Amino acid sequence: MGDPKQVHINSGGTAENTYDAIVVGSGISGGWAAKELCQKGLKTLLLERGRNVEHIKDYTTASMHPWEFVNRLQITEQDRAENPVQCQAYDEGSKHFYVNDQQHPYIQSKPFSWIRGYQVGGRSLVWGRQTYRLSDLDFEANAKDGHGAAWPIGYKDLAPWYSYVETFVGISGQAENIPHLPDSVFLPPMEMNCVEKHFKEAVTKQFKDRHVIHGRVANLSKGWNGRGPCQYRNLCDRGCPFSGYFSSNSATLPVAAATGNLTLRPHAIVYEIIHDDKTGRATGVRIIDELTKKTTDYFARIIFLNASTIATAALLLQSRSNRFPNGFGNSSGQVGLNLMDHHVGSGATGEYEGFTDQYYSGRRPTGIYIPRFRNLNGQAGHPDFVRGYGYQADGERREWRDTMLADDDFGASYKASLAKPGPWSMWMGAWGECLPNPNNKITLEKDKKDSWGLPLVNILFEYGSNELSMRKDAQQSAAEMLAAAGFTGVQPFDYHSVPGTAVHEMGTARMGRDPKTSVLNENNQLHEAKNVFITDGSCMPSGGCQNPSLTYMALTARACDFAVNELKKNNL
C-alpha cells in the first residue's frame, strides 16, 4: 500500500479512542510502564505491533521433548536462507517468538544483526535474564572520558528504583558488596559447581580486583509473587509454564490486567505520534493494523514509547510535521545517533583435570560472572582502551555434543564414551562496553518501504578501536585466569560476532541535561514534548558492560512515578 497517512480512517470517535495513557510496545520496559500506570489508576492502552501471546497457553513448544521436534532443534537450510539474521538467535523450540526476516526487512549498511520478537511480551519471552545494576562508574563515564553526553542522573537517583523493580521481579544472586557492581535485592543464588568454586578460589587469591560471583538472573530460586519456582529445565526461551522467569507475559501484564485499567491492543503498528502545535504536547498516536492495514488514532494525556531502541528512534524519525521537520522531538538532531550494543564473543576456554568424581543434576539457567576489573576508580588506566567488560562463564562436564567431536572412535566403545560424563571444561566470554559514537546510527530509507508502507530502517554500526582493543584484552585475561587456576589446553577465542549479536541495542534517543545535545531529560521526558516519555534502551547515554534490561525496568518505574505526579499537579 501507499502512504498510510493518506488513507487515514478513524475507526472510532475521539472519546471512544481516548485513554489516560498510551504505552507503545509490550516488551520488558513497556510491560513495566503498563503495570505501573495501571496500578496508579490510569486507564492505559497498551499497543503491540505483533500478535497476542497468552501466558502458558501460547507456549506451544514448552513441554516438548527433543524427539518430538522434526529437526531435533537444529536450524534448517530454509531457516538460513529465509531468516539469516533471526536464526542466529532461535532454535526449533523458540522460532515462533522471532520475526521473519522476509516480512520485516531492514538495511545493513554494515553488518548488524537486528534480532526482534514482534508479539505481546516482545523479547522479554526470550531474553537472557542476566540482571546487573549499573553504578556510578558507569553513570559518570561519559562525563569523565568525554565519549557521548553526560548522564543527567547518577546511581543515587536510580538505586531505590532498582530495589523497587527487583522486589517484584525476583532475582537470584548473592550480595557481594562490590562498589562498581551494586547488589540487588536477591532471592537465593544458584550455586556454583565444583570447578567454578575452584576457579573462584584461585582467581580471588591470585588477582587483585577480580571477583567471581554467581550469575544474577531473573529466574526464581524460590516461589515469588505467585510465580515459580524455577524447575531447572533451562528451556526458558520457549516460555515457562511454571512462570519460573520474569517476562511481561508472566509478571507485569497479569498485574496490569488485574487492575481493570488495561486495554491491550495487539496487531497495532504505531507509525506516527500526533502533535498539537498550540499546546506543544503530543495528543496521541496513529496506528496501522498489522492484518487489516486500517489506520486508527488513539489519544491520551501521556505517552510512553517502549518500542525498543531502534524501533522507537524510527518512530520519532517517521513522525515529521511543520513543528518537527526532522522527526518528533528531534531539533537536536540526536535521534537515531549513538547506537550501541555490547560486544560479545571473545574470551577463552580450558579443560580441568580433576573432580572426576563430581557431577551436577538439574539444568541451571545461568552461569557465573566475573565483574569488570579494568579501568576501575583508583586504578591506573589501561593503555589500550577506556571502560571495560565483564565475563559470563560456566563450568561443565563434557557431554555428547562435544564427545562426538572429540575423536574418531565408533562402535560400542564410542557409545560407552557418549554415556559417560567427560572432562570438566570452562567457557568464559566477555560482554564489553561499546562507546557512544554518533557515527553509529539508524536512519530511515527514503524510497524503500515495508508491507505497511513504512520506511525501512537503515543501520550503520561498526566497532571502533576501543572495542577491538578490549576484545584482545578479554581473550588474554581469560586465558591468563584459566591458566592461573590450573586449567589445561587453554584456548583464547574470538568468534568475530556480528554487532547486534548481544541483542542489547541502546542509545538513539539519549537522556541529557542539554536539549541541544540530547533527546530526553533526566526524567525520560522528551525535551520538546513533556508528555512523551521514552524508557526503553534508546534512552541510554552509555551502555556500561552490564546486561541492560534491569536498568530499563528501573528507569521505567521511576519515569511512571514522575509522570503520574506531574499529571496530578496538572503539569502535563
Added chain:
Amino acid sequence: MNRRKAILSLFLLGGGATAGFTGYKWFSIHKTPDLQFLDNNKALVADLAETIIPATSTPGAKEALAHLTIISLIKETADRKTRNIFIDGLKDLADYAVAQFNQPFTALPASRQKEILLHFREKGKNYSGLLGKVKNKFMGKSFFHILKEYTTIAFCTSRPGATQTLAYDFIPGNYKACIPMAPDQKSWATK
C-alpha cells in the same frame, strides 16, 4: 607433506592456482544433491548408524530409528556441501562393499561392516590444527565425520537414546551443583 596437503596449504596462503585442480571436487560438492538416493537406501543408512552406535545393554541406533532422523536431518538441516558429501559417500561405500566382498553392505556381517567403515574413516582422516580447519571450510567434513555426527545427534535426541543410554530428566525441579558420581553415572542428555 603430500600433494593434497600441499594444495591445501596454498589455500592458507590465498593461492588461487588450485582452482583448476579442485574444480571437479568443488563441483561435486555443490551440485544438486540426489536426495532420492537417501529414501531408496534406508537400510544402508540404518546399518551404518548401527555400526556407529550399536545395540549393547541399551538399544542401538537402529532401534532408535536414527536412520530416519539422519535422512530427514540431511535433507532439512544440512547444507548442500554436506548433503553431497554424505550421499556421494554412501554411494562410494555401497560400491566398495560389493567390489571388496561381492555383497551389498547390508548383507554383510557386522564385523565386515565395521571393517568397511574403518576404511572410510581412514579415507576421511583430516589434518590437525589450522590446516584441518581450512580443509573442512573449503571441502566440507568427510563422509565418515558427517555420518558419525548425524548418527549421534539422531540417536542422542531420540527417546531410547536420551532415556536409556543417557540420563534424561525433563523436569528436574531442583538444581544440585555438586553431587558425587554414582558408580554407573550416565551423562545428561540435555543441558
